Amino acid sequence: MEEKVYQRGKQSLEFLKEVYLVESASIVGTKEGQGPLSDLFDMIGSDDMFGCDNWEDAESSLQKDAVYTVLRKAAVPPEDIRYLFAGDLLGQSIASSFGLKNYQIPLFGLYGACSTCGESISLGSMAVSAGFADQVVCVTSSHFASAEKEFRFPLGYGNQRPLSASWTVTGSGAFLLSAKKNGADKEGRGGRARAKIAGITTGKIVDFGVKDSMNMGACMAPAAADTIYQNLMDFNRQPNDYDRIITGDLGYVGQTALIDLLKEQGFDISKQHMDCGIEIFDRETQDTHAGGSGCGCAAVTLSAYVLKKVEEGIWKRVLFVPTGALLGKTSYNEGQPVPGIAHGIVLESLMAE
């Protein structure tokens, strides 16, 4: 059964032919730059327009700059990148289209709501592991102002937010994946890879019927629980086989729900669990209610914080699970629930090797 060597259980792949996360970049807005991870980002905007004329353009420029920065850090020219895997939260993914068009790199456009960071790294890893590409870049973004306009109301309306609401992160994270551990490009330029992508668990849509788009944590927690449960089953692992199990943007409300749901399934992840939406803002001083959210939340926290810990060997193995709420303004207004989806990535440290 040679063709099955990569498949693990129902939803997971183990990359027997290795994939390396060579380099990453993170760019954030002003509020994120005032938060606890401030010192770790590659770039912090001086204002959230990033020199553009509108919020959507600003988000596009975040993606453009994140890709530019990851390529610069790895000393890899754009023409050595075979594919871009990219997405964002806006209708028709316009932040990606207009941010990335000048790179002239073949593009797979993705939509997985705030799980897109996990989806892009999953598909990018598959392409690299299979030998379809030597190097790919995965990039996602979100912007507080463009997301409020897209999903709720333009900022000028001054609408109020309940305590269960999360704050969409203004930021973009880009990741360079390669088949080679040392020397990112053909000429051997670029440094040692920062982590190994050991496997993935691809999520299915999970709908508990929650309809409150101002409580995305509750909407997404069942999907996160499902993907984490499936990952543990597929790889025959226990929660303590991971140093951290990291969700994308469940926030405080979603974290409680996630831990409870997995306890019902027989797994206690309360010691390992961490959420990017909780890490990125300071609860006491930044008034973001339930925490951070958005494609950019998981992406910049992975790039700036999680990857650093894995690279340094402080965490040997983490399960990184960006979480997405599958709603649009139209589906919400038509009374649809908000199903979730979550895509898991197994990152392993190279320090032990």
Place this chain on the structure above:
Amino acid sequence: MEEKVYQRGKQSLEFLKEVYLVESASIVGTKEGQGPLSDLFDMIGSDDMFGCDNWEDAESSLQKDAVYTVLRKAAVPPEDIRYLFAGDLLGQSIASSFGLKNYQIPLFGLYGACSTCGESISLGSMAVSAGFADQVVCVTSSHFASAEKEFRFPLGYGNQRPLSASWTVTGSGAFLLSAKKNGADKEGRGGRARAKIAGITTGKIVDFGVKDSMNMGACMAPAAADTIYQNLMDFNRQPNDYDRIITGDLGYVGQTALIDLLKEQGFDISKQHMDCGIEIFDRETQDTHAGGSGCGCAAVTLSAYVLKKVEEGIWKRVLFVPTGALLGKTSYNEGQPVPGIAHGIVLESLMAE
């Protein structure tokens, strides 16, 4: 260089480990059911609401039914499908999310505008060829009424359409890809595959600065030309190495532009070129102006018409190139141009084998 065996030139892959298009399904609305391909579709709706309460829900039901139909035709249960690769034109891809959630199959959500059919088959083929999945389903949809509301105005406004405008196809096409030529599932059920997916050419964003969203053919023709040119270069082929070179939804205006652009590059495809948007409606009687468009246009025409010709060996090899216009209502209103993207699939007949 074992890892490079699949890569061909700058943007193409040749699937040395074969991928088969085992079965397909097509479901369309009333207007498509009155067109020239009427007899070939699996299902024609008796009205365009498909028993739902709103247009978005109707589009979701198209995707649900297309997947149901392809699985039924191939006698494959949903639990044997490892991944869904799916997308549509609506903001946040709500047609896919709500149409597919009950299948409980791991999902990669995609956005490539009307090129998504090509994108989904590309990524699905990569997963199957690499041994990451034994069987996957790729599905895309569009709906005239939900698309008009999403991109232009709700139908009730009765806005007028210039002659360069195309008519969004109401329809969904689903494709079952498998690593096996005979017998789609583990138990050997299902018939012989209908075609081989021999390779792909992944498009990059091409922007000629055209801003007229009522002339999508002109917006997308440069991207189609780019992908077709790249395919011919990467595989070292001439246009007559293909029995047909088939674009997704350029329509009459875009067809002229495409043929002219490729002539400038030294390739005359006027004998081989066919466009799904031209085939699906009757120009004289159906009043669709420049032709059909939308994710569903390429998908249902591939399923109902192109695949039949390939299966019967009438066409030995075709290059199928769905074309997408990367715009949203917001980007259009903010004065952005409409870049294009096109993803090519090389289909080969199994009749000669």
